[in-house]
């Protein structure tokens with residue numbers, strides 16, 4: 001499912017309440033440094049680096065201002081201004097500038113709302129992206145596996161430069177300023193068995209969480225159609241079982257089944 005607009009909603013979300021989405025990605029295709037086997041946007045069409053049509057800063061600014069004034073006129077509340085959409089928001093060349101705009105709009109119109117970013121964290125090595133994330137209330141950073149092999153099987157990075165070691169080091173550096181988001185699943189893809197809840201992988205994942213020390217962890221399961229069909233949705237009881245193992249290490253967890 002692809003989002004067809006720059007500004008989306010607000011949509012009611014269990015995690016975020018009334019969430020006004022900001023999609024800085026192309027409107028007709030996914031653009032991401034990962035190609036997760038469960039991605040709700042489907043597979044990447046072309047390799048990263050090919051020309052993509054991203055919305056301009058001016059279009060984002062104009063549409064966000066217009067939508068917020070409509071919502072204010074209708075008396076609609078917003079709990080979260082949320083960077084999400086058809087891929088990885090931090091790939092937009094003006095991402096830091098858009099963050100400043102959204103902070104300004106939030107402060108002016110919805111001072112009690114939080115600003116949320118759903119990101120795969122592959123761009124955290126770039127100082128300007130790291131700095132921009134520091135300005136957000138809810139930077140939600142993806143970590144789906146405890147080992148490089150399982151991360152590569154699940155998230156399918158589009159280039160070798162998105163190394164697992166660098167990702168982990170950046171997550172550790174970001175520490176308790178970030179929320180870690182993890183989708184738990186089992187299945188097969190490309191003839192390989194996939195499971196980030198095997199004793200081996202989940203054990204390594206918990207070790208990484210202890211090094212990162214996140215604000216908290218969001219655990220969730222597959223919710224919508226996935227590009228790889230041979231994937232199993234974990235039950236809420238299973239998510240709670242794994243959440244408890246993380247809580248046993250003193251790390252807070254929220255479960256979204």
Ligand code: SF4
Pocket residue numbers: 032033034035036038039040041086087088119120142
């Ligand atoms: S990081 Fe997000 S947008 Fe990118 S492939 Fe994975 S699920 Fe899709």
